[in-house]
Amino acid sequence: MNDALAAVWYAFAEGRLHFRTRAALEAHQERLARGHLRWVVAHSPAVAARFQSAGLSPQQWRTLPPTAKADMMANFDQLNTAGLHLSDVLALARHAEDGRDFSGQLRGAAASAFAGQAVTVGLSSGTSGTQGAFLVGVQERQRWAGVMLRRLLPPPVWASVMRPQRLAFLLRAEGGLYRSVQSRRLSFSFLDLLRPVPDLAAALTAANPTLLVGPPSVLRALLNAGASARPARVVCVAEVLEEADRAALEAGFGPVVQVYQATEGLLALPCRYGTLHLNEAHVHFDLEALGEGRWRPIITDLRRRVQPMIRHRLDDILQLDDVPCACGSAARRVARIEGRQDDALVFAGGGGQPVTVWPDFLRAALNRVPGLREYRLEQSAPDTLWLLLDPDALPTRTAAAAEVTAALARAGADTERIDLRFGPLLPAPPGAKRRRVVRRAFSELPVLKVNSEVKS
Ligand SMILES: [Zn+2]
Structure with a gap:
């Protein structure tokens, strides 16, 4: 199956993952977790070692002591299940960033679970000081594209995928992730943030996207520089979306939604009412109370196999909203994400x-x-x-x-x-x-x- 078809298949499959009660959502997570944890412990020496040193079986994953990005990077070679070495991943990713060429991929090692398969490689500077390297397998990036299509294009999904869609991304480093979906009906264009703002504004106008994705500060600067576009959705990523930016982008480009995505995964997506919901159909969230309504997430990704994220503590701080959403989803609502507060x-x-x-x-x-x-x-x-x-x-x-x-x-x-x-x-x-x-x-x-x- 080619990438675009697979993405559309995942977009339809995503429709079955709408849960109206916490009990149904948690039962779904438990079903995924049972098979996933068994697989990950069998294939990832680093995860197996964590369970062993805690004296826990894979089914007791909910009480596994959490890990963090520094540990993930320190144990990178033993953590990933494609047999890849951090030194090779960093060399490829830095080469890609320096040359502004993002076609590079690695192949899973011969003795690994992903032998010979393409693995997309990327780096994130993050806001936490520790650089993150990420690995995404073929099926994982197809599912990523499908979930994005399902949640970000206007419903119904069959009508959206019948029309040609042009997705424009404004990002520092593209990664093969974003160019993976390319067909007559679905095109992804990558606008390189290294270009001067007036050039970027002109490129955005020329791309005429139906879906526009980028950090709000960049989108705002391009709007001020005269960029013109009428996408069905403006999708803000990578930074906290301030109200003033939302209002300006809505007036200038069109409806604005927010996606919470990090090296660690696709963590929250908007529903059709624009509410940001945790991506709980695919990721389990444990929340540590920090006081004053603030929570630090510990995630267990129930899908990612190439680079497993099991009880992984994030640097971001979440504020949640307890009021049920009109969409009826039982997935928790994010009121605010803190921890990404840098200036241009x-x-x-x-x-x-x-x-x-x-x-x-x-x-x-x-x-x-x-x-x-x-x-x-x-x-x-x-x-x-x-x-x-x-x-x-x-x-x-x-x-x-x-x-x-x-x-x-x-x-x-x-x-x-x-x-x-x-x-x-x-x-x-x-x-x-x-x-x-x-x-x-x-x-x-x-x-x-x-x-x-x-x-x-
Ligand atoms: Zn909702």
Whole structure:
């Protein structure tokens, strides 16, 4: 079956996964979990070792001590079931990001459960400091595309898939994930965030998408730069969607919905009323109470096999809404996602024109610095960027300066005119929101308005 057909098949199958009671939803999860956990423990040495050291059987997965991204990366080779090595994955993914060519895939190792099969590779800088590498198998990305189609295109799904759909993605790094679905009726275009904002705005207008996907700060900047499109849905990803952005995007482009997706999976999707529901038909969520209505999710993905996510603690903080949704779904409602609060920076380009530098590029650059535990970048003036580092030692300063300078140059900024300054990163006050890329308020460059409205 080709990718587009498979995606449509999954889109229809998704229709059977609407649960009206918690009991029915939990029974469905338990059914999936039984087979899934048995398979994962049999094929992933890292997951098997966790169960063994806790003295638990696969059926006792609900009480398994949680893991986190740092452990996932440290045990990457033993965790994945395609026999892939982190060094190969990082080399391929970085090559793809540097060359802006995302066709690269790896093949599952001969002795693995996915021998010879294509595995899509990607990196995420995340907002948590630890870089994540992700692996997605053929069937997993087909299901991903099917779920997205089902939940994001206007109902009924059969009518939507009968019409040609053009999906435009504005993302830092595409990954083969997004180009996997390509046919006459279904086309995906990838607009590279490394291009200048006016070029991106023109490319978006030319793409004339029926579904437009991107971070709200980027969509807002393109709208302000004159991009014109009337998609059936504007899908905001990767950042918290602020009310002011939602209103502006709705007025400029059309109906806005939000998707909560991370390296760790497709975590929440909107229903037809625009409410964001946890993706509980595919992912089990345990929630740790943080007080004041805030929760930290520990996810168990009940589908992913190439890179299993079993009792995996996320960095994001969720606020939930207890009021039942009019759609009748028993899946819990997300009122707000916290933990992604970075700013875009603006510097002068070679010809003196303003150039936007997205925080994602800077986080990716800093993730490459060996030995760097934590950092914050603060633009304190139009030509001044502070690198606050932990540890603030000469080797980390030198490496951080080189990576940041390269990232700024690639974005088109005139690095000769940017003053890099260094200092130690002091501990944040308890409970403070974690922000790694920050633009302090200053008013010299008029174009800063574009971004200062978004996050301040
Ligand atoms: Zn709903």
